[in-house]
Amino acid sequence: MKKTQNWNSSIGFILASAGSAIGLGAIWKFPYIAGLYGGGAFLLEFIIFTLLIGLPLLISEFSIGQLGKTYTISIFNKLSGKPILNSIGYLGNITAFILYAFYSVIGGWIIIFIMYYFGITFNLVEPNPDFFNQMMINPNYVLIGQAIFIAVTGIIVSFGIQNGIEKASKIMMPLLFILFMIIVIRSVTLDGASTGLKYFLIPRFEDISIKGTLYALGQSFFALSLGTTGMITYASYTKEKTNISKSAASIVFMNLLISVLAGLAIFPAAFALNIEVEAGPGLLFLVLPQLFNKIAFGMFFYILFLILFLFAALTSSISLLELNLSNIIKEDESKRKRTALWISIIVFITGIPAALSFGVLNNIKFGAGSIFDNMDFLVSYILMPIGVLLTTLFTGHILSKTRLQNVVTHGFSIWYPLVKYVLPVVILIVIITQFL
Numbered sequence: 001m002k003k004t005q006n007w008n009s010s011i012g013f014i015l016a017s018a019g020s021a022i023g024l025g026a027i028w029k030f031p032y033i034a035g036l037y038g039g040g041a042f043l044l045e046f047i048i049f050t051l052l053i054g055l056p057l058l059i060s061e062f063s064i065g066q067l068g069k070t071y072t073i074s075i076f077n078k079l080s081g082k083p084i085l086n087s088i089g090y091l092g093n094i095t096a097f098i099l100y101a102f103y104s105v106i107g108g109w110i111i112i113f114i115m116y117y118f119g120i121t122f123n124l125v126e127p128n129p130d131f132f133n134q135m136m137i138n139p140n141y142v143l144i145g146q147a148i149f150i151a152v153t154g155i156i157v158s159f160g161i162q163n164g165i166e167k168a169s170k171i172m173m174p175l176l177f178i179l180f181m182i183i184v185i186r187s188v189t190l191d192g193a194s195t196g197l198k199y200f201l202i203p204r205f206e207d208i209s210i211k212g213t214l215y216a217l218g219q220s221f222f223a224l225s226l227g228t229t230g231m232i233t234y235a236s237y238t239k240e241k242t243n244i245s246k247s248a249a250s251i252v253f254m255n256l257l258i259s260v261l262a263g264l265a266i267f268p269a270a271f272a273l274n275i276e277v278e279a280g281p282g283l284l285f286l287v288l289p290q291l292f293n294k295i296a297f298g299m300f301f302y303i304l305f306l307i308l309f310l311f312a313a314l315t316s317s318i319s320l321l322e323l324n325l326s327n328i329i330k331e332d333e334s335k336r337k338r339t340a341l342w343i344s345i346i347v348f349i350t351g352i353p354a355a356l357s358f359g360v361l362n363n364i365k366f367g368a369g370s371i372f373d374n375m376d377f378l379v380s381y382i383l384m385p386i387g388v389l390l391t392t393l394f395t396g397h398i399l400s401k402t403r404l405q406n407v408v409t410h411g412f413s414i415w416y417p418l419v420k421y422v423l424p425v426v427i428l429i430v431i432i433t434q435f436l
Contacts, residue, residue: 025223031266035277038207039199045216054220060395062244065235072229092229095383100320101351102375108145137359154344187269196271227387245410396420
């Protein structure tokens, strides 16, 4: 079945896709992973991987979506005549589902933080410098926040592509960029910020490690939402005239820009405020409150930032929910609201162990660490790379070269050999290395 819904405009498609890609990947995850693996060295590797690997892979997923114009659990069969290849679509759905389940935990943190700072503003609660750590271990806070985040995502998706996802993205993404610029300007002008700038912008090659390199490559997948077939879903809503090569390049540029801005917001401030840059998942929540305390009307700006940060998180969660929902309702829009509700309930239940893994389930450690850490590792460094490998092999070795030339209208002579011969080898090496 061919999809009948479309984006109203190319800019709507680009902003929605950029929102899906940027979301928490660029703003939340990139700074703390960069902090763990060398700052400037990680940034350099991330930029190289995103341009040389992430961009071609994104064009590959866009090509499949625009050529297939149907659902990811049937698009591979439609384009190849081989039903078994629909398993790639099912794998993407599973990956997106698990990702959404633990992703909603961070979305819940943001919501609780917004409530907390509103409470401070109106003198309903007392300021507490250790609030973030106390929140993470409080099951009521994390579960209520997670439930609200999932509910808001479900409501937006229930309104559909044009009236829900596209309209929200056109408002949220420009506002986020503007506020980030304000934060960065203040961060880099703090006393002692220069040390953080050097840490983030100047590569120290002695900091490069095999593990850090693998995490940089994994981050390039995660930050562009590759391997979940979510980008295939969004591209399947494009109109025939949409230039997917230019769209992919725009999305990659915005992703790199926001990632760099996130680093410029966090690292100069972290060094100036003597905050450990290896603090892990909570780094963003620990640094920015102290940074905003040093800005005139800082409380107002921080609440505004949290709201826009929430918007960025929502643009990603929206794409994850839409992916699974579209494969179920198959253009029967009468089922959209009901299906969004049921998927949201199941995601919430699945995400409960991740939400509690910093508190009451903190003693459960295995593999990559906590339950949350293992869900993150499974998605970012195993399922996503496998999904990317399969879609790349499909594009380079099964799809017709002539059909691909019709949609990849810029840089085809460079892109096609990369996808056909080089990237599958690179991705396979990454996957194998994870198990060594």
